[in-house]
Amino acid sequence: MKKEVIDLNKDLFVLQEELLFPANTQVAVYVSMDVGAFFALDSVTLKIDNKEVKNYLYTAREAEALLKGGVQEIYLGNLKVGKHELVAFFTGKGPVERDYKRGATITFDKGVGAKYLELKITDRVTKHQPEFKIKDWD
């Protein structure tokens, strides 16, 4: 019985995605963290083509889930085929508990298939600094 409800829930989830975010216009942005010794994430702001599309404040539980290896789908939206620019701003606590704000930018081509972008927060051990990158999953 529970399995049937779970299956129905999954079908509804897929239906919703295909209806609202069809592959030909779908753009999904994810956030991942690796290690996190030099950065404690507080929030992420996303701008696509100079328009703010997301401003997300993290709970301790969510930040912990990211550190354990979870990847958050922070934004799911629609974009026309063509060139676009994504700018991400990360705020949090950097090394020595100092307030820290950094940005990362990527220009990407939206084709006819779904576009996946990953905001990667990693530690640069050699420099004792966090590093923020955007990966285009083609």
Place this chain on the structure above:
Amino acid sequence: MKTRVAVQHFTYRLRPLLLSGLLLTLPLATSGKNVKPDPNGLAPQDVKDLHYGDVLFYFYQDDFFDSITRLLAARQLERLPNTQGEAELLLGGLYLSLGEHVEAGNIFERLLNSNTSEAVRNKAWFYLGKVWYQRGYLEESERALRQVSDKIQPRISAERYMLLAQLMLRENRYDDAIAALSAWHGPPDWTAYAEFNLGVALVRKGRLPEAIRHLDQLGRMETSNEELLALRDKANLALGFAFLQAQRAADALPILERVRLDGPYSSKALLGVGWAESALGEFKRALVPWLNLRTRNLLDSAVQESYLTVPYAYNQLGAGGQAAEYYNSAIDSFDAETKRIDDSIEQIRSGNLLDRLLDEDKKDTLTWYWQLKTLPDAPESRYLYQLLASNEFQEGLKNYRELRFMSHNLDDWREDLSAFNDMLDTRQQAYNERVPKADAVMAATDLDAMAKKRVDFESRINQIEKSGDVAALGTLEEQQNWTRLKHIEDYLATHADDPDLADLRERFRLLKGVMYWRMAQSFRARLWNERRSVKELEASLVETEKRAVLVRRARAGMPGNTGAFAGRVAAVGARMDQLQQRLAALSERQNRYLQALAIRELQAQKRRIEVYQIQARYELAAIYDKSTQPKPRPKANP
């Protein structure tokens, strides 16, 4: 003499009741950590599939419903090409958490039958072993757990051996369990649980001297962790009662006194301390913990017993009057309690118990560890604490809560489905409005002619390059000036013999040379610009053609697409209706089952109180009997 026999008999009956209650049914210690599947290691540190990471994001927040939904969706949409094995293991674990043992077992067995890596197979055997264990199929569980090789993460390996030991204990195979636990090595935070289980197994096997070492060590453990503090109390309680059972009251006393007064085992420890003192003939000292116990909540079985042990101690001290007073008070208290239990049973029968229990519950997630921890402020609540401690009730309640959660989840989707239908209608309407405009634009756009123009343009550029026609790429001003020079040149050509024009001819030659030189200088750059324009034009044309294809495809596909979506929305809506009905019926059945469990528990409490009540009445009668017997007359001196 008769009374004395009765008191001794009563004492004899009371003590085994208590001891058996503790030692034989003492639950095994289980660390909460060994229930949840450990996705460490299942989860890639490096993100191999974004969608698997997304599943883990919810999993790590203990939001299992979102996690399993996203996992199934990602699997259906083939978004887990690099994490299939791990994802299947996690899926099995998630089904397991929701009590879907059959589905979980199927997944693990499927993984074992497929060509999977040793690591995945090991984990599949492990989780399959867990499925069987939780369902009570101990033989199958042991067989699966023994298939796991030692090439597995230390934490999973430790949990595997712990499970095997627990399984043996459940089968009363104490020797096997002792052997397994003696050789067990695991993470430090689990060692305490293994030590406790080993100690209990040794006690049950009658090997007290060996058990002492393990339980005593645990009973002296330095910790501030609440879970471990409770385990420490439990170890002291187990050892204390083991000593009592072995007639070693003097040894039991200091051990039982280690149990915290504010901990969950303090009532039982106080009762034990009293028994140890009384076994040493120190009835006055025994009264101290027992009188303390008597001030506590009568629902606790240790407190209930103290209602009998206090007058028993007074009686032993020869204070028959006080003993009778306490027995009378016990009988009154037991009467009142029995009445309250009857009222509560009626309350539960009237329904809504579960909804009241779950009223304060956070409803937005399904988690592995969910347990009801607080009870509503209702008369029957006080009787349910014991019920909450039982696995059967908690499991049943978790199940009921899951059904209720799922029903609410479907209710939420129902609103969304209605929005989807509106959206599809709007799309259809927009389509109907836009099609004529789109058709007009498409009809007015001759892409072939545009393509031909681009080809002509490129040919012209090629020709200019080939002929070196620098003026053809000049600016408008340059081209006008060049045309004027051409006119002058033509004029000079027609008056070639006119000597008056010699000066003009010289100036013309100079001007033409300067101008040609300037245009020739810019020619390469201008040619490059023109070629770039050609390329851009080509790209724009390709893009336009692509869009035209998309427009044509969308135009043709839209009605079918909208129709297909409408069909899917209708189909899921019908499934939703049907499942909602079944969920309601199942919830009702579960409600009745849990109510029956609650009533059964209350009736058991009532029966226990009735037994105590009979004992109290019997002892009271014995005291009266003794007091009414004529005192033996002193023999007259001969």
